[in-house]
Amino acid sequence: MTYGTGQISAAEPFPAAAGAALADRQLRANLHRATHTIGAKRAGVVAELPDWEQLRAAGAAIKAGVLARLPELLVELEAAATAAGASVHWARDAAEAGRIVADLARAGGAGGDAPVVKVKSMATQEIGLNDTLAAAGVTAVETDLAELIVQLAGDTPSHILVPAIHYNRHQIREIFVREMGDPPADLTAEPAALAEAARRHLRRRFLTAPVAVSGANFAVAETGTLVVVESEGNGRMCLTLPETLISVVGIEKLVPRFADLEVFLQLLPRSSTGERMNPYTSMWTGVTPGDGPRQVHIVLLDNGRTATLADPVGRQALHCIRCSACLNVCPVYRRVGGHAYGSVYPGPIGAILSPQMTGPGSVANRTLPYASTLCGACYDVCPVKINIPEVLVHLRQTGVDAARGRPSVQRTGLRGLAWLMRGRRRYAVALRAAGLGAGPLRLLARRRGRSAARRLPWPLSAWTRDRDAPLPPGQTFRDWWARDRPG
Amino acid sequence: MRIGLFVTCVNDLLFPDTGRAVVTILERLGHTVEFPADQTCCGQLHANSGYRAEALPLARGLARAFAGYQAVVAPSGSCVAMVRDGYPRLVPDDPAVAELAARTYELSELLVDVLGVTDLDAAFPHRVTYHPTCHGLRTLRLGDKPHRLLSAVRGIELVDLPGAEECCGFGGTFAVKNAAVSAAILADKCAAAAGTGAAYLAAADSSCLAHIGGGLTRRRAGVRAIHYAEILAATE
Numbered sequence: 001m002t003y004g005t006g007q008i009s010a011a012e013p014f015p016a017a018a019g020a021a022l023a024d025r026q027l028r029a030n031l032h033r034a035t036h037t038i039g040a041k042r043a044g045v046v047a048e049l050p051d052w053e054q055l056r057a058a059g060a061a062i063k064a065g066v067l068a069r070l071p072e073l074l075v076e077l078e079a080a081a082t083a084a085g086a087s088v089h090w091a092r093d094a095a096e097a098g099r100i101v102a103d104l105a106r107a108g109g110a111g112g113d114a115p116v117v118k119v120k121s122m123a124t125q126e127i128g129l130n131d132t133l134a135a136a137g138v139t140a141v142e143t144d145l146a147e148l149i150v151q152l153a154g155d156t157p158s159h160i161l162v163p164a165i166h167y168n169r170h171q172i173r174e175i176f177v178r179e180m181g182d183p184p185a186d187l188t189a190e191p192a193a194l195a196e197a198a199r200r201h202l203r204r205r206f207l208t209a210p211v212a213v214s215g216a217n218f219a220v221a222e223t224g225t226l227v228v229v230e231s232e233g234n235g236r237m238c239l240t241l242p243e244t245l246i247s248v249v250g251i252e253k254l255v256p257r258f259a260d261l262e263v264f265l266q267l268l269p270r271s272s273t274g275e276r277m278n279p280y281t282s283m284w285t286g287v288t289p290g291d292g293p294r295q296v297h298i299v300l301l302d303n304g305r306t307a308t309l310a311d312p313v314g315r316q317a318l319h320c321i322r323c324s325a326c327l328n329v330c331p332v333y334r335r336v337g338g339h340a341y342g343s344v345y346p347g348p349i350g351a352i353l354s355p356q357m358t359g360p361g362s363v364a365n366r367t368l369p370y371a372s373t374l375c376g377a378c379y380d381v382c383p384v385k386i387n388i389p390e391v392l393v394h395l396r397q398t399g400v401d402a403a404r405g406r407p408s409v410q411r412t413g414l415r416g417l418a419w420l421m422r423g424r425r426r427y428a429v430a431l432r433a434a435g436l437g438a439g440p441l442r443l444l445a446r447r448r449g450r451s452a453a454r455r456l457p458w459p460l461s462a463w464t465r466d467r468d469a470p471l472p473p474g475q476t477f478r479d480w481w482a483r484d485r486p487g
Numbered sequence: 488m489r490i491g492l493f494v495t496c497v498n499d500l501l502f503p504d505t506g507r508a509v510v511t512i513l514e515r516l517g518h519t520v521e522f523p524a525d526q527t528c529c530g531q532l533h534a535n536s537g538y539r540a541e542a543l544p545l546a547r548g549l550a551r552a553f554a555g556y557q558a559v560v561a562p563s564g565s566c567v568a569m570v571r572d573g574y575p576r577l578v579p580d581d582p583a584v585a586e587l588a589a590r591t592y593e594l595s596e597l598l599v600d601v602l603g604v605t606d607l608d609a610a611f612p613h614r615v616t617y618h619p620t621c622h623g624l625r626t627l628r629l630g631d632k633p634h635r636l637l638s639a640v641r642g643i644e645l646v647d648l649p650g651a652e653e654c655c656g657f658g659g660t661f662a663v664k665n666a667a668v669s670a671a672i673l674a675d676k677c678a679a680a681a682g683t684g685a686a687y688l689a690a691a692d693s694s695c696l697a698h699i700g701g702g703l704t705r706r707r708a709g710v711r712a713i714h715y716a717e718i719l720a721a722t723e
Contacts, residue, residue, distance in 0.1 A: 019667045028671075331654040335671045371665060373658025373672075374535060375621035390576070396537030414533055418541035421496070421527040422548060428524075431500045452704050462663035466670035467701030470501045477494050477503035481522045485510075 003359035004304025006094030006127045007156070010342025010354070010364035014371045017340040018332075027166050031337050034165045039328040041274025042381070049270070058263045060385035063319035066254050067309060073221040073254050074300065080224030084286025086296040091248075093303050098132030100299050101213060101246050108244030108295060109210035110138045117205055119228060119235040120144035121215025122322050123248040123301055125157060125344040129213065140213065141205045143234035145198050152179040158338030158346065160324035161272050166337050169194060202234065212238040212293070216249045217268065217321065219298075220258050225285040226298065227261065229268060229278045239282045245293035250301050252309075252318040264321060267383035271323035304357030313394040317352045319384040324349075326378035326388065332371055341368065348378035352391040360402060369395035413459075428478055435472040442471050488602070489519045491556035493549070493591070495566045495693070496528040502693045508720035509562050509594060512607055515720075525552035531569040534577055536660050546574050550583040558601060559591040562716045564623025564691045567593040572626050593623060593691060594716055595632035605635045610723040612642030616685040617715065618676070618699065620692040621654050633691055633715055640718060648688070649679045657698035673702040681708040689715040 010017070021027060046052055066073060078088045089104075091097035101124075110116045116133060118124065118140050130140040130151070142151040146164040150157050153175045157163030164172065173189040176197055184197055214235065218227040226247055228235050239245060255261060269278040287296050309315050327333045327347030338346030342364060343354040351368040358365050369392045378388040400411070420430045441453050452468035455461070463469050475484070490513055494506040513520045530545030549570070553559045561567050570591045578584045598604055617637060623629040637645055656662070656672025663669075676699055680688045688703070688710050690696050700712030 015665050015667070018665060022667050022671050331656060331672045332665070332668055335668055370661065371668075373621070373654045373656060373661045373669075375654035375658070376625035377621075377652075377654070380625055393535055393537070396535070397539045398537075400537035401539070410536075411538070414536060414538050415541060418530075418533055418538070418545065421530075422544050424525050424527065427527045434500055450704070452701060454705070459663075462666055463701075466666060466705070467673065467698060468704045469701060470697045472500050473503065475503065477499045477506040478522070478524060480503055480507070482524070 001307045003307050004357040008343040008354045009358045009362045013364050014367040018336040021336040021340045030168050035328040035334045045270045056385050059267050062260050063384050076221040084224050086286040089299045091301050094127035097127045097301050102136035104246050105138050105211045115139040115141045115209050116211045117209040117238045118142050119214035119238045120147050123215040123250050143202050160322050206237045209242050211244040212242040214247045216247050218255050219249050219253045221254050222257050225283050228282045230280045236280050240292045244295040246297040248299045251305050271325040271383040308356040314356050314391050316386050319386050320349050325381040329377040348388045431476045438471045491553050491559040492520050492522050493559050493561040495563045497693045505562050505714040508716040511720040523552045529566045529569045546578050550587040560597045562594045564593050564620050568622035568626035599632045606639040607719050609719050610641040611718045611721045614644040614685045615687045615689050616646050616648040616683040618690045620690050620695045623691045646683045655695050655699050657695045677702045680710045687711050687713045689713050
C-alpha cells in the first residue's frame with residue numbers, strides 16, 4: 001500500500017497539540033466568533049431548500065458511484081482533457097506532484113522575478129507545493145485573501161475554507177504592515193481597507209506572472225472540464241491571465257457527467273460559505289485558442305487516496321468536497337482550531353482523512369480518531385453524508401486490532417471490565433463491591449455536605465481533575481429490585 | 488403492556504434512582520415492568536473505544552436477556568442508540584440482535600410514540616432547563632418528545648438552554664483521553680446552564696449528566712443535574 005506524504009501528517013499527538021491551543025485565549029475567542037457566524041449562515045440557507053435531504057443523498061450517491069469505478073473514470077477524464085488540448089500528468093505522492101509542478105512552472109517561464117500566482121487549493125497545501133517551488137527558485141504568491149494573510153505571516157492554514165480563521169482583523173493589519181513590503185501608510189483594521197491593500201499588492205503579481213497554479217473543486221470525466229468555485233475573483237484572474245495553467249487535482253475530485261455539477265454547485269456554496277451561490281464559478285476544458293492560458297496541465301494526485309479507497313468503511317471519507325461545514329459545528333474544533341490536527345485537513349473530516357491517507361505508521365495521526373466526542377454534529381451537516389462518527393469508531397477498532405498482543409493498560413482494563421460484564425453473577429458482585437468500596441468516600445463527602453467526590457485516586461483522577469465524580473449510593477438498582485422493591 | 492427495563496450499567500451502579508423513576512412512571516400508567524437480571528451492559532464503551540471483539544458478546548448477551556419482550560425501555564439515549572444504530576454494524580449477522588434493535592425504546596419514545604401519553608400526572612415546581620444529549624438528538628431523533636413530556640408536568644418552569652444542541656464534551660473515554668478539551672467544552676455548558684437561572688439541568692443520559700453535574704458542583708453553580716425520568720416520576 002502506498003501512503004500519502006506531505007502536510008497531512010501530524011508531528012505531535014492530538015491531546016498535547018490541543019492543550020497548547022486551548023491555552024491561547026485570543027485564538028479561542030476568534031474561533032468561537034467565526035465558527036458560530038458561518039455555522040448560523042449555513043443553517044439559514046440550508047433551511048431554505050425543501051429538497052436538501054434529497055440533494056445530500058444525490059451527492060453521496062454520485063460520489064459513491066465515482067469511487068466504485070474510479071479507474072475507468074480517470075482514464076475517461078484523461079482522454080477527454082487530452083483531446084481538448086490539456087496535458088495530463090499522474091503523481092503518486094506529494095514529492096512526485098511537487099517535482100512535476102516545479103518542472104512545468106520553470107518550463108513556463110517562472111523563476112527569479114517571475115512568480116507563480118496561486119488559486120486557493122487544498123491539494124497544493126497538502127503537497128506543500130510552495131516550499132517545493134521555493135526550493136526550485138520559484139516564488140509562489142497566494143492570491144486568496146486569507147491564504148495571502150497566512151503566507152505573509154509565515155503560518156499554515158487552520159481551516160479548510162477560512163485558512164486565517166485564527167486571526168482577527170487587528171492581527172491581520174499587523175501582519176500586513178510587517179510583511180507586505182508595500183502597505184498603504186494609513187492602513188486601518190477596517191475589512192474594506194485590508195482587502196484594498198491586498199488587492200493593490202496582488203495586482204502587480206497578476207500582471208507579471210507567466211504561470212498560475214490551481215486545484216479543482218470538480219473534474220468532469222465525460223468532458224475533461226475542470227471547475228473552480230471561489231468568492232473573490234482572484235481565481236478567475238489566475239485562471240485566465242497567465243500563459244501556463246497547472247492544476248493539481250486529487251483523483252477523488254471526479255464527477256462522471258457535466259450534469260452532475262447541478263447537484264454539487266448547490267451543495268457546496270450553501271455548506272461552505274453559507275451562500276446560495278458562490279460569486280465566481282470558473283470552468284475550463286483544455287485549451288481554447290485566443291482565450292486564456294495556452295498551456296493547460298492537469299496533475300492527477302493520489303497521495304494516499306488509493307490506500308483510503310481500499311477500506312470499505314473508511315472510503316466514504318473520499319466523498320469530501322472540502323466545504324468545511326463539519327469544522328464549524330464540531331465542539332472540539334471550535335475550541336482548539338485547525339493547527340492541533342497537524343494536517344491541512346483539520347476538524348472531523350481531517351480526523352478520518354489524514355490517518356487513512358498517511359497510514360498506520362504515523363503515531364501522532366493514530367490519536368486523531370479519538371479527537372472526537374462522537375456527538376454526530378459533523379454527520380448531520382455533511383453535504384455528501386459522510387458518516388464521520390462511524391468511520392472514527394471504525395478507525396479506532398482497526399487501530400486496536402492492529403495493536404493486539406502488545407501490552408496496554410487500557411486494554412487490560414477494558415478486557416477485565418468486559419469479562420465482568422459477560423457473567424451475571426460476577427457482574428452483580430462487582431457492582432455491590434464497588435458500592436461497598438465507595439462507602440468511606442461517601443461518608444467523607446456527606447460529612448462535608450456533598451454527594452460527589454472531589455478527588456479520586458489514579459486512574460479515576462483523570463476524571464476528578466476537572467469535575468466531581470458521582471459516588472455509588474450503597475445499593476445497586478438490581479439489589480433494590482431483588483430485595484426491597486415494594487409489592 | 489409487559490415492558491422489559493434495560494436499566495443500563497451506569498444507572499445500575501451509580502444512579503439507581505433513575506431506574507426506580509422509570510418503574511414508577513410505567514406502573515403508574517398501569518403497565519407491568521420486569522427487570523431481567525441477566526442484563527449487564529450494552530457494550531457501547533468497548534465498541535466506541537475500538538474494542539469490537541469485547542463488545543460483541545455483550546451485545547449478544549443483551550439480546551438473550553431481553554428475548555421475548557414486546558417492548559424494552561432504557562432511560563438512556565446513547566445506550567438505545569448503541570442498540571439501534573451500533574448493533575447492526577457490530578453484529579450484522581445475528582437475528583436476535585436485530586430483533587432487539589427493533590423493539591428497544593428510549594423512555595420518551597416509549598411514552599409518546601408507543602403508549603401515546605404525554606401527561607404523566609407529575610408535579611415538579613421548579614425552574615428546569617433541558618440539555619438534549621447528542622445520541623438522543625442526532626441518532627434517535629427524539630426531537631421535542633422529552634420537552635412535550637416535561638411541559639405537561641405541573642408547576643414546572645421550562646427555560647431554554649443557550650447552545651443546547653452542542654455536545655457537553657463527555658464522549659465516553661474522550662473525557663479522559665482528551666481531558667483538557669473535554670473540560671473546555673464542559674466549562675461552556677456549565678456557564679450556559681448557570682446563566683438560565685434554573686435550579687435543575689435535565690437530560691436523558693446519566694453518563695452525560697454525571698459529567699455535567701460534576702462540572703456544576705465543582706463550580707458551585709447552583710444548578711443540579713437530574714435525569715428527566717425523575718422529574719416525570721415526581722408527584723406532589
